[in-house]
Amino acid sequence: MVVNLEGKISKIGQNMKSSIIREILKFAADKDAISFGGGVPDPETFPRKELAEIAKEIIEKEYHYTLQYSTTEGDPVLKQQILKLLERMYGITGLDEDNLIFTVGSQQALDLIGKLFLDDESYCVLDDPAYLGAINAFRQYLANFVVVPLEDDGMDLNVLERKLSEFDKNGKIKQVKFIYVVSNFHNPAGVTTSLEKRKALVEIAEKYDLFIVEDDPYGALRYEGETVDPIFKIGGPERVVLLNTFSKVLAPGLRIGMVAGSKEFIRKIVQAKQSADLCSPAITHRLAARYLERYDLLEQLKPTIELYRRKRTVMLNALEEYFSDIPGVKWVKSEGGLFIWLTLPEGFDTWEMFEYAKRKKVFYVPGRVFKVYDEPSPSMRLSFCLPPDEKIVEGIKRLREVVLEYGKE
Ligand code: PMP
Numbered sequence: 001m002v003v004n005l006e007g008k009i010s011k012i013g014q015n016m017k018s019s020i021i022r023e024i025l026k027f028a029a030d031k032d033a034i035s036f037g038g039g040v041p042d043p044e045t046f047p048r049k050e051l052a053e054i055a056k057e058i059i060e061k062e063y064h065y066t067l068q069y070s071t072t073e074g075d076p077v078l079k080q081q082i083l084k085l086l087e088r089m090y091g092i093t094g095l096d097e098d099n100l101i102f103t104v105g106s107q108q109a110l111d112l113i114g115k116l117f118l119d120d121e122s123y124c125v126l127d128d129p130a131y132l133g134a135i136n137a138f139r140q141y142l143a144n145f146v147v148v149p150l151e152d153d154g155m156d157l158n159v160l161e162r163k164l165s166e167f168d169k170n171g172k173i174k175q176v177k178f179i180y181v182v183s184n185f186h187n188p189a190g191v192t193t194s195l196e197k198r199k200a201l202v203e204i205a206e207k208y209d210l211f212i213v214e215d216d217p218y219g220a221l222r223y224e225g226e227t228v229d230p231i232f233k234i235g236g237p238e239r240v241v242l243l244n245t246f247s248k249v250l251a252p253g254l255r256i257g258m259v260a261g262s263k264e265f266i267r268k269i270v271q272a273k274q275s276a277d278l279c280s281p282a283i284t285h286r287l288a289a290r291y292l293e294r295y296d297l298l299e300q301l302k303p304t305i306e307l308y309r310r311k312r313t314v315m316l317n318a319l320e321e322y323f324s325d326i327p328g329v330k331w332v333k334s335e336g337g338l339f340i341w342l343t344l345p346e347g348f349d350t351w352e353m354f355e356y357a358k359r360k361k362v363f364y365v366p367g368r369v370f371k372v373y374d375e376p377s378p379s380m381r382l383s384f385c386l387p388p389d390e391k392i393v394e395g396i397k398r399l400r401e402v403v404l405e406y407g408k409e
Helices: 020-029 048-061 076-090 105-117 132-139 157-169 195-208 231-235 263-277 282-294 302-323 354-360 389-408
Strands: 100-104 123-128 144-151 176-182 211-215 240-245 256-260 339-343 379-383
Touching: 048 282, 076 100, 076 256, 076 282, 100 105, 100 263, 105 132, 105 176, 105 211, 105 240, 105 256, 105 263, 123 132, 123 157, 144 157, 157 176, 157 195, 176 195, 195 211, 195 231, 211 231, 231 240, 256 263, 256 282, 302 339, 302 389, 354 389
Parallel strands: 123 144, 123 176, 176 211, 211 240
Antiparallel strands: 100 256, 240 256, 339 379
């Protein structure tokens, strides 16, 4: 007889959802389809020859380390490289090894933070729209959300302040744990939080004694404008934890994410990770560490940045050509990252419109997916990193037809 799993799944298990994006992307497998859906990097940007050479070497010569269990915190050689990178990229200094832990992708860090801080009586602050992986990671622990609209320069801080002061007035502020922010080239909305708002966020976090989770997978992929100081640098490791990842700058298959924070915070993450997986694979840590020793990541990244910059321009030009005459349409000209956020006129529902897109074989991720609570959205996330230039143009042209057809009904 088959076991009845339904009756056995825990409250947390019942709260887990599969990513809708993965479901949607199944349609994009058709060979005539043009997909702006997946946020995955172009595999041609992975330094495969270099990694293959190092992989052989570290298995043959460093097998005592690479094929063995390692510490939960991760490879100390990689930590040294990361400390140097954080200083070079962002001018972050004053950290040592105990301020860092590696996770299996930064997604694991989100899960562990959820596990450590959230339950059915607690709240965390998310923006609208928010990164789906964060919504799912936090929601599974039965958390409640304080939802704050995202503006072109980051969260609407007036709304944030108003909502937090209500919690304070009602004696519930201790139940609010942290504010989650994707500070650079937000997924999905493309926006970068301005320096003023970063400083103000730290002040708000101090006023209400919250911590900030700054998630920055895209910061190194800047195509124009100047680097903005990380919230982590402004607020310091006692107030802010910084998540980062090799997924968009080296290869997501390595599954290396990173948390930088106070030593106390990192110790708690170590405990949570111990029961999740004992340790990350030492082999990918050492692979990345030796790669960083031999090659200058930021130099190596330049052709990738060039490639994505060009594709972004192709998409922005195509939007200008095919959408600028449709009243009420707007899009965010993200200065970096992998996404453009396109918003249709009020009343449009890009989830419902998806049926029309299927017929024209052009795919996007409907804005509804990034809503904390399931609500219609007139927006969509477009990723420009995978399709060739001519397909980007053709796809935007098809998207125009989709919008016009849907708009007629
Ligand atoms: N945070 C954000 C904002 C992301 O966009 C992603 C990847 N899509 C992640 C975290 C997780 O990345 P990874 O687990 O590959 O490090």
